[in-house]
Amino acid sequence: MPSEKINFDYSIPKTLQIKLTGAWLMSSGIPVVSEITSQFLNRADVVQIAFDTSKISKWDSGLVSFLLGLINECQRRNIKVDRKGLPGGVLKLLDLTEKFTEKIKPQESKQEPFLQIVGGKALQLKESMLSLLSFLGEIAVSLNRTIAGKAYFRFNDFMLIVQRCGADALGLVSLISVLVGVILAFIGAIQLRIFGAQIYIADIVGIAMVRVMGAVMTGIIMSGRTGASFAAELGIMQTNEEIDALKTLGVNPVEFLVVPRILALVVMLPLLTLYADFMGILGGYAISTGVLGINPVEYLNHTRSAVKLSNLWIGLIHSFVFGIIIAISGCLRGMNCERSANGVGEATTSAVVTSITSIVIATAIITFICQVLGV
Amino acid sequence: MKQTSEVVLEVRNLDLSYDDYAVMRNLNFKILKGEVFIIMGGSGCGKSTLLKSLIGLRAPARGDVLYGEKNFWREDESVQKDLIRSFGVLYQGGALWSSLTLGENVALALELYSNLSASQIQEVVELKLALVGLSGYSQFYPSEISGGMRKRAGLARAIALDPSIIFFDEPSAGLDPINSRMLDDLILQLRDALGATFVVVTHELASIFAIGNNSVFLDANSKTIIAEGNPKDLLANSRDPKVIGFLTRGKK
Numbered sequence: 082m083p084s085e086k087i088n089f090d091y092s093i094p095k096t097l098q099i100k101l102t103g104a105w106l107m108s109s110g111i112p113v114v115s116e117i118t119s120q121f122l123n124r125a126d127v128v129q130i131a132f133d134t135s136k137i138s139k140w141d142s143g144l145v146s147f148l149l150g151l152i153n154e155c156q157r158r159n160i161k162v163d164r165k166g167l168p169g170g171v172l173k174l175l176d177l178t179e180k181f182t183e184k185i186k187p188q189e190s191k192q193e194p195f196l197q198i199v200g201g202k203a204l205q206l207k208e209s210m211l212s213l214l215s216f217l218g219e220i221a222v223s224l225n226r227t228i229a230g231k232a233y234f235r236f237n238d239f240m241l242i243v244q245r246c247g248a249d250a251l252g253l254v255s256l257i258s259v260l261v262g263v264i265l266a267f268i269g270a271i272q273l274r275i276f277g278a279q280i281y282i283a284d285i286v287g288i289a290m291v292r293v294m295g296a297v298m299t300g301i302i303m304s305g306r307t308g309a310s311f312a313a314e315l316g317i318m319q320t321n322e323e324i325d326a327l328k329t330l331g332v333n334p335v336e337f338l339v340v341p342r343i344l345a346l347v348v349m350l351p352l353l354t355l356y357a358d359f360m361g362i363l364g365g366y367a368i369s370t371g372v373l374g375i376n377p378v379e380y381l382n383h384t385r386s387a388v389k390l391s392n393l394w395i396g397l398i399h400s401f402v403f404g405i406i407i408a409i410s411g412c413l414r415g416m417n418c419e420r421s422a423n424g425v426g427e428a429t430t431s432a433v434v435t436s437i438t439s440i441v442i443a444t445a446i447i448t449f450i451c452q453v454l455g456v
Numbered sequence: 457m458k459q460t461s462e463v464v465l466e467v468r469n470l471d472l473s474y475d476d477y478a479v480m481r482n483l484n485f486k487i488l489k490g491e492v493f494i495i496m497g498g499s500g501c502g503k504s505t506l507l508k509s510l511i512g513l514r515a516p517a518r519g520d521v522l523y524g525e526k527n528f529w530r531e532d533e534s535v536q537k538d539l540i541r542s543f544g545v546l547y548q549g550g551a552l553w554s555s556l557t558l559g560e561n562v563a564l565a566l567e568l569y570s571n572l573s574a575s576q577i578q579e580v581v582e583l584k585l586a587l588v589g590l591s592g593y594s595q596f597y598p599s600e601i602s603g604g605m606r607k608r609a610g611l612a613r614a615i616a617l618d619p620s621i622i623f624f625d626e627p628s629a630g631l632d633p634i635n636s637r638m639l640d641d642l643i644l645q646l647r648d649a650l651g652a653t654f655v656v657v658t659h660e661l662a663s664i665f666a667i668g669n670n671s672v673f674l675d676a677n678s679k680t681i682i683a684e685g686n687p688k689d690l691l692a693n694s695r696d697p698k699v700i701g702f703l704t705r706g707k708k
Contacts, residue, residue: 107571110572113576142583142615143572146583149579180589
């Protein structure tokens with residue numbers, strides 16, 4: 082017996098009658114076609130198969146799928162199939178599958194040679210560099226037009242973006258900056274305590290926060306927060322054809338969408354950095370005076386004498402550069418987003434990765450230049 | 457397949473609202489097994505909100521949605537899940553999962569709820585895609601096919617588990633007349649072959665008259681059903697100016 086649901090009847094000459102019984106439901110499992118066909122396909126006396134389905138209690142697509150596989154296999158072996166004994170609904174479904182004759186060849190999957198993969202990646206890199214240069218060019222032209230008052234610029238939209246990437250980020254920036262100040266104070270205390278020079282914690286915290294840490298931490302926060310938001314927002318606009326609608330209205334999407342975002346972030350990042358500097362120093366002050374026992378007035382005097390105006394300018398230059406990097410990364414990835422949910426996810430991830438990597442590289446370059454200039 | 461007198465879905469005294477804003481009030485209708493039931497009405501009248509209440513996506517403010525003996529919104533979560541499994545839903549844009557191939561889109565429900573092996577699931581997937589005319593497209597991603605094909609692939613996914621009721625939200629929206637007609641034909645053929653009941657939310661007149669054998673007409677002003685019956689009969693016999701205006705594109 083081939084299966085508890087199938088019986089073979091060879092009583093009719095040259096014909097195999099397949100008797101199907103019981104429930105043929107996907108939820109209860111169906112027999113595997115190859116296991117069934119292997120038992121009769123090699124018999125020379127079978128030139129036709131017929132079906133008896135009178136004892137089927139229930140069926141669904143599981144039966145149709147099984148029969149389709151069986152019929153295809155028989156047709157490949159030139160065995161005739163008599164469908165008369167099949168239920169009416171099954172016959173209709175089988176007819177429907179055969180109704181659409183427009184079939185396509187399955188795609189061939191072939192392994193690409195190594196050199197082809199390397200070449201492909203190189204070409205992709207070239208394309209992305211060209212796309213970045215072209216985007217930067219568009220931004221330059223659009224900024225120029227905006228400054229000259231020739232571009233369509235909605236001040237209310239700009240202020241909304243300023244609020245979203247400025248005031249709305251204050252809570253997060255406060256938390257991270259205070260904690261960075263606290264961490265710097267504790268780390269400084271470990272070494273300086275050995276020399277009885279704990280008061281220099283004020284110098285470490287002040288210089289580190291104002292010169293680089295305030296800007297870097299704010300940059301990283303804003304990459305994850307605002308850069309990702311720019312990419313997702315523009316990506317979804319791309320998916321919804323909103324950017325196409327702007328183009329067909331004769332509005333340059335870079336002027337309308339990208340320039341306000343870049344301007345907002347370039348304005349707000351230095352301000353947020355100043356705020357982060359202050360909060361970081363506050364964190365260091367709280368730990369130094371509250372936990373490490375440093376005199377508050379002495380701490381403030383040390384901070385004031387250690388932090389030079391040049392440190393402040395270097396920090397602000399960092400933040401200005403970071404603002405440009407984050408805004409361009411977010412907008413570029415959003416504008417080049419593929420029109421799918423996947424594409425939006427990839428654009429967002431790519432925006433954050435690009436901006437954080439670029440921030441670290443930019444910090445290294447600025448630090449090196451400051452070192453060379455002796456600032 | 458001929459429709460029977462067996463009621464598969466009954467809506468009783470249903471009120472739909474968004475917070476305090478009432479969308480529809482006191483809806484009552486029955487859907488029989490094997491029917492192609494049309495929910496029609498002007499844009500913004502609450503058709504899609506009603507559909508969401510029928511398929512378990514939005515609880516009504518009041519009233520009952522009965523599938524046989526089971527009162528959907530009063531059942532516990534496990535019963536609701538079992539009921540949902542017996543629905544198929546085709547969303548307006550197809551709503552295919554873009555990170556999965558068409559084959560994987562159809563296979564997901566089979567992997568979760570059937571007892572089939574991987575190769576058998578693949579065979580069923582091929583069958584479902586073949587039923588909607590997409591044989592050989594199982595390795596394609598939704599982004600690689602046309603809007604009409606996405607709708608058909610969405611239909612293949614909707615019928616993956618042989619549901620007893622299949623819901624359609626604006627099936628013809630965005631399709632050219634040929635693809636729209638093809639989808640209408642497919643609905644009728646699947647109704648005949650699968651013996652399922654179809655509930656279609658639409659305002660496409662061609663589809664309404666081609667496939668509908670029962671319907672309700674929702675009115676945004678009175679916030680309730682103002683006509684029900686076979687769409688062709690409504691066109692011939694209704695005296696309500698809103699219904700006649702809708703069914704004749706405002707020509708009468």
